[in-house]
Amino acid sequence: MAKNNTTFDNVFRTMLEKMPELIVPVLNEIFGTNYPLDVPLEQLRNEHQTLNGEKITDSYFGIGKKGYHFECQSTGDSKMVIRMVEYDFAISIENVKKENGIFRMRFPHSAVIYLRGxxxxxxxxxxxxxxxxxxxxxxxxxxVQKYTKDEIFQKKLLFLLPFYIMRYEKDKKKINKSETELHKLLEEYESILQHLDKILYDQGAIYGRLLELIKEISDYIFKKEESVKKGIGDIVGGKVLELQTDKALQKGKELGEKIGEIKGICETAQEFGGSKESLKKKLIEKFNLTEAEAQSHIDKYWKE
Structure with a gap:
């Protein structure tokens, strides 16, 4: 990917590093494979020595004995195939093996994801x-722009969703000035979030990250179109906030359960004649507390 497209590059790499399972349906779509979503995926080294010096590929990962190399390209480049063969040659020569007395180098299964066109x-x-x-x-x-919203969900190509907004890039000024066009766009993103609710709501970490990346690309594309930027930001940002609130409530619930258990242990120890020192040791080991934290709970729940 070109160096000046750092926003697209960062989003692409973040998904591969933090949500690698999302690339599996993309891989199945491109190569006609049938890997399950939970197939073990190994992140392999992305730095390779080429004739012009060190090159960093967008992604190189392994599934079983097969290597896969993906590049993400935001704009047309007539020499992209030259870069691809250079990357693939560098990857292959670093992994050359001698088999039956003959050196063999195997090219990875490679593909390019185009964000525009x-x-x-x-x-x-x-x-x-x-x-x-x-x-x-x-x-x-x-x-990416060949796929409709419905096709993305039907084929589970959620990896493409952050880049979906780019199909509206050419009309961004028109959308920003037209309430009708803006309303249509926001309705579409409401629909996208409703679909995501159904399939990802129990996977809070992936869901939250994906929404944040959708907003990151949208903010970049519409950085000068305030109405569009705010509209999508309100929809996606509101959902991110909702997820964070749910997470905080769950954390509070777990903390409440933990405090309740500590209280019960303290009261039981006192009722059956246990010592404060043995109680302190038990609390430290069971709940991974510091000595001061354990003593604070004992002071609170041990009735003199």
């Missing part, structure tokens, strides 16, 4: 060997 289908290059044989190098392409 819908025309690209694949990237191709021909490698001509000294004996005249031609090796055809081909990389499949996934164009």
């Amino acid at each position: 819908t025309r690209k289908k694949s990237l191709r290059m021909e490698l001509i060997m000294p004996d005249g044989k031609i090796v055809r190098y081909q990389v499949p392409v996934l164009c």
